Amino acid sequence: MKMITLMAAALLWANVALLSACSNDEAQKGIGDTDENGSTPATAITAHRNRELLKKLPFEDTQDFIEARRGLIASDDSLVVKGSDGSVIWDLPSYNFVSGDAPDSVNPSLWRQAKLNNIHGLFKVTEGVYQLRGFDLANMSIIQGQNGWIVVDPLTTAETAAVAIDFARQHLGDSPISAILFTHSHIDHFGGVLGALLAAQSNPDDVRVIAPAGFMNESISENVLAGPTMTRRAEYMYGMPLPRTPRGHVDSGLGKEPGMGTVGILTPTDLIQETGQTLLIDGVSFVFQNVSGSEAPAEFTFYLPEKKAFCGAELLSRNMHNLYTLRGAKVRDALAWSGYIDEAAAMFAEADIYFASHHWPIWGQDRINEFLEVQSDTYKYIHDQTLRMAYKGYTPIEIAEELELPDALQKGFSNRGYYGTTSHNSRAVYQGYFGWYDGNPANLNPHPPQEEGQRYVASMGGSDKVLELAKQAFAEGDYRWVATLLNHLVFAEPNNKAAKSLLARNYDQLGYQAESGPWRDVYLTAAYELRQGKSNQVQDLSVAKDMVVYSPRSNFFNVMAAQLDAEDAEGVAMVLNFVFTDLNETHVLKLKNSVLHHKQAEADPHANATLSITHDLFLDVALGRASVKDLLFSGQMSIEGSKIDVAKFFSLQDKAKGGFSIVTP
Template identity: 30%
Template sequence: MAPLMNLRLCNLSIIVSLFCAPLSASTLVEPELATSMLQNHEKHFEKRIVKVAPNVYTAVGYHGATTSMIVGDDGVIIIDTLMGPTSASNALNDFRKYSNKPVKAIIYTHSHGDHTGGAASFAEGNKIEVIGHSNMGHHHGTDKSLDTVMRLRDIRQFGRLLPQEEQSNRGVAAAVTIDHDRGKGFIAPTFTISKPHKVTISGVDIEIYPAAGETNDAMFVWLPQQEVLFSGDNFYQAFPNLYAIRGTPYRDVRTWANSVAQMAEFEPSVLVGGHTTPIIGQDSATTALQDYSEAIQSVFEQTTAGMNKGWDPITVAQSIELPKHLQNKPYLTEFYGTRAHASRAIYAGMLGWFDGNPTNLNPLSHKQSAENIAKLAGGSAELFKQFNDAMKTENYQWALVLADHLSYLDNIDQQAVKKSKIAALRAMAAREYNAPNRNYYFTYANELEQGK
């Protein structure tokens, strides 16, 4: 299994080095390249069981996340349980090809539903130990009054309603997963930890370490005998989602970097991420963690340096570059998170909405700005002509800006404006290799087309 995975990683590395050196803060490339990159990345979501150590098996592609089985003397231990009973049962059925021993314990690396929702299928009606963080589930920080907008933006980010021809993937998951029973197999932890904990289950020595990052209730699991580390969602083979465009409270970037650096100190022989393919080999696994931590820390340091220079959030975000030795690492390609999104989140998380420019203390309404821009252009018709010129020259981001101005004007055909914006959104989507961005563009275009 290891040679096959190494070949796949090598192939991805070649594609990244040839086509995707991230020298700017943009994830826009030519449409054919964007499609090729995303298709190649989907190898990480192929359904299979990977034997990562003599008694450790990881299920990839049964849902977006991974689930793992550790075989002990008289039972097995499960690390994370997928989204719901169906996906969990599918994984368990294939795990049973390697061991029929009963499940003795489940360990949650964090509380996201795609890691906790299928526990009941693994428990099979038995009372078992379920281990989680003492703060489990308190990381979201999003007020329930925002459920409506959060659901809408979740659908957009993950492309949940996209037609097949517009689907690619979700950055760390396939485009389509089994979600109809999401969360229905959740079992609350029977034992919680808030500090490092060592335990032996079925003869297997296990160490569990709280390690906040993507969530405050994150933990990683270390098997000292097998030298296998389960990182949860603090590592996967894509640039980390330091900010999710569906909407999240500030994720402490420094803490995330430190948690990944702590994992690297164990020098694991196997690294099992919360999503995507496990990395096998001590040098490869350890280097990946070191690089990941350094990349996160670099984005933080560059962002705060720009903030201290008085730069606005967009200027800061567009200036962020990874150190050269990290720029072609396949697991840092921006299929999921991006440096620009992360930088803007750091800015807002640490300084709030105000960018320091007094012009923005009392802004004009969008309608007022649009009317003034139209006057400068020589009228609404001329502004529309400028939009069409932008489309012809493939300046699609500028076209979107102009379309937004046009949408606030009264003396223009708004159906034509809407059609024009849809075209610009789809042009942007076709050029995106960042899956959340791509899905958001396509979904928003479809919503406009459907009159939503």
């Protein structure tokens, strides 16, 4: 999002007149202007840097707003979706403050994107093609078939999807759903499927489900094995604890935010294996392009030749996307991504309409071709120039600092860093080729953050000296350096209130300047937790049971292996059989050398114990809906052999309780 990243570039703007107008006690100003959440106002330096951006981009261009509103059938300005327990899953009116000119506390380019993402409702894209936008992070598209609706990407949650389908039925009639298309394996594009079917009064057994090859494995595996860490980091990436205010979360760049409710999935009836594959779905002709390995490990785009309409799925978005996502995921291939876009441009050259899984459509071949070219060249440029600089020995940090898109790719808004950024995407390219090590032996085996912080603080003359230097740097607007200084101090002295307070104020400023929605949320969530403490809420995984029921049992045993407390397990050796009585499936677990192995096989007759359990009950345990202690003595699980060994085995599971610390030790 930012070419270098506006936050990085901002430091180069140091305006002498401005700095001289800001006295050296800038770090002490504005404290009385904190809001009810403790957030501080934008400094004069932040306000100046944000205003300067207004001169650099064509804010007078309103074409995006025209296209975002085109075809509006109806909207609901009071759209609030609640769960069965009364919890708020989606609250569109909470973003009503996003109107008019950008406040000093929001980057004006991100504010513009937030205003566009506020435009919501049911839209007619072309005859027989509709979109529901603003009901969740992603769009739900509806294509009219001969016997019902072909629904594309049924949102994140059952609750938001049901409300979206109900809204469409109010204005388009009570059609059933004849087919579902999952364009790719990210949860905001399939999680709401069961709610959509229920709202449309459609039997899942009667619905054709089309997905890319590998969809089931990819859609579930990421969320199971890497889930605990990714979920915690997603709190930062999406600003989950932040208020929806001009000093809090305003937009993710890709949409407002993910819905947080009940999720599910359906097994596909048809898989898209290759580019050029065609299907006739409820009387509508589809031509598919397999783009797996671009934005998602399993993904397709498609073309409707009779309507000359191209659905870019999430291969294309009205922003620069992530080659690496801040919540943590496998690095994406920039070169392949660019190539897929070029392939789509050639395959679907006759398209007069572009629509996708996020944002608003484009009409007209010339505008579509220009959009595709800019998107393709953005990823290719970042890829090629990152490698060029790496060839010369530049490290990832140096490349991220220096790399900037050329003027030809900075003329509009469609590839701005609202979600991904040139800065962290270049690091993703480097990581993809060279890994985490930058080649400098000083970075091969550094001290951990807490020990490193203690040494830095001592070397700089103690905490008072570090704090003094940080205040001076804050007054000068060198917020990145302040973050470095005070991060060391907070890790060295976690109870230093002055350091934490100033670091939080500093993160406010970095967040306010960020053009990237996720960067803003990361900084502001860090500030929030420095003030309020980290969240100890544990995600209720039971809402995902309708999805993980399809996960191979091996995924859960992989999680058990990853959660094994190696120290406590030292010297422990045992074999356990897990027999799933309703699946006719047995897994043998072997613990030795503080390592847990598992395989699907016949039961080991010499095992310490054999546990017989239903798959459903096993999921309840895995998802925290039932405790192991309760099951051991409930009679719902039969055990042959040593119950003591079974209890010992489960006691070795080192499950995280609440969110781990990020900005403090």
